[in-house]
Amino acid sequence: MAKIIGGVATTHVPSIGKAIADKRYDHPYWKPFFQGFDYVHQWLAREKPDFAVFFYNDHGLNFFLDKLPTFAVGAAKEYRNEDEGWGIPVARPAAGDPDFSWHLINALVADEFDITMCQDMLIDHAVTIPLELMWPGAWPVRIVPISINTVQHPLPSMARCLKLGRSVGRAIESYPQDLRVMVVGTGGLSHQLDGTRAGFINKEFDQLCLDKIVDEPDTLTRYSIHDLVALSGAQGVEFLNWMAMRGALTGQVTQAHRNYHIPISNTAAATIVLDNRAESARKAA
Ligand code: DHB
Ligand code: FE
Numbered sequence: 001m002a003k004i005i006g007g008v009a010t011t012h013v014p015s016i017g018k019a020i021a022d023k024r025y026d027h028p029y030w031k032p033f034f035q036g037f038d039y040v041h042q043w044l045a046r047e048k049p050d051f052a053v054f055f056y057n058d059h060g061l062n063f064f065l066d067k068l069p070t071f072a073v074g075a076a077k078e079y080r081n082e083d084e085g086w087g088i089p090v091a092r093p094a095a096g097d098p099d100f101s102w103h104l105i106n107a108l109v110a111d112e113f114d115i116t117m118c119q120d121m122l123i124d125h126a127v128t129i130p131l132e133l134m135w136p137g138a139w140p141v142r143i144v145p146i147s148i149n150t151v152q153h154p155l156p157s158m159a160r161c162l163k164l165g166r167s168v169g170r171a172i173e174s175y176p177q178d179l180r181v182m183v184v185g186t187g188g189l190s191h192q193l194d195g196t197r198a199g200f201i202n203k204e205f206d207q208l209c210l211d212k213i214v215d216e217p218d219t220l221t222r223y224s225i226h227d228l229v230a231l232s233g234a235q236g237v238e239f240l241n242w243m244a245m246r247g248a249l250t251g252q253v254t255q256a257h258r259n260y261h262i263p264i265s266n267t268a269a270a271t272i273v274l275d276n277r278a279e280s281a282r283k284a285a
Contacts, residue, residue: 002175005047006256006276007249008040009185009213009242010133011269012056012126017088020132036259036271037133043256043273044134049182051100052134052141053168054127055161055244056186057150059084061124068152069116071164073108074145075101079123091128097142100175104144107171113164121145126186126241134184141182148244150187150237158228159221161240165247173250185245187238189260190231191267200233201268206260209239210270214255217246235267249276 019027025034061084063069075098081091098119105117123145131139146168149155156164165183172181189206192198209232212220220243228237246253257273 002179014086039257055241056126062122072116074121161243162247165244169248169250183248185242190236192233
C-alpha cells in the first residue's frame with residue numbers, strides 16, 4: 001500500500017524563480033531563504049518520495065474569475081507551465097500519473113468532496129517554484145496537483161481544507177501500490193499584494209500558525225476566512241493550502257524543520273518539513 005512519508009510546506013513567491021535563474025543563492029537578500037532548503041534537500045534525499053501531492057492555488061494561469069472551482073484535481077500524464085509574466089523562465093513540465101490521480105478523485109467524490117476533475121491542467125508558479133526549490137534542476141517525482149480556490153470569495157473554510165486533506169490522506173493510504181508519497185502545501189505565510197494594506201505582514205500570527213499546525217491544526221479552524229484576511233493579509237489566505245497538506249498527514253506528526261524569513265518580495269517566507277510516522281487513531285472527516 002502507498003505510504004505517506006511526510007509533508008513540506010513553502011512559500012511560492014514568483015521572484016524566487018528569477019533568483020534561481022540568476023543563481024543568487026548566496027546573495028545577502030536571498031541566502032537566509034535558500035539556506036532554509038538545505039535540510040529539505042537532505043530530507044528528500046533520505047526519504048526518496050515517488051509522488052508529491054500538491055495543495056496549491058492557481059493564480060489565473062489555468063482557472064480565471066469566469067470559472068473557478070473550489071477544489072480541482074489533476075488527472076493528466078503531464079502538467080505544463082506557461083509564461084506567467086513575473087520575468088521568470090517557463091518551467092519544464094511535471095510528470096503526472098492518471099491512475100493514481102483517478103484513485104484520489106474516486107475516493108474524494110465517494111467521500112462527498114465534489115471536486116472538479118482536470119485531464120488537462122496547467123501548473124503555475126505555486127507548483128513550479130516549490131518543485132524547483134525542492135529538486136533543483138530535475139524533478140524525480142510524479143505529481144498530483146490539487147488546486148484550492150484562494151482567489152475569488154467565497155473561499156472554503158480552514159476546517160473544510162483540513163477535511164479535504166484528511167480525505168486525500170485516507171485515499172493515498174488506500175492505493176494498492178507500494179509508493180512513497182509526500183504531500184506539499186504552497187503559498188503564504190502572511191502577505192497582501194495590493195490595496196491600502198499592500199506589504200502587510202503579521203509575524204506574530206504567522207508564528208502561531210507555524211506552532212499550531214504541527215500538533216493542533218484543529219485549533220486554527222476557529223479563524224474564519226475574514227479573520228484570516230484581517231490577520232494574514234488578502235493573499236495570506238494561501239495558508240488554506242498548508243491546512244490541507246497537514247490534514248493529509250494521518251499518522252504521528254513531528255516538525256523536522258522550520259525556516260521563517262521576512263520578507264521575500266511582499267511575503268513572510270516560511271518553509272516547514274513535517275514527518276509522518278506510523279499509524280495512530282485517525283480522525284474521520
Ligand atoms: C508574491 C507572493 C505570492 O504568493 C504570489 O502568488 C505572487 C507574488 C509576492 O510576494 O511578490
Ligand atoms: Fe501566491
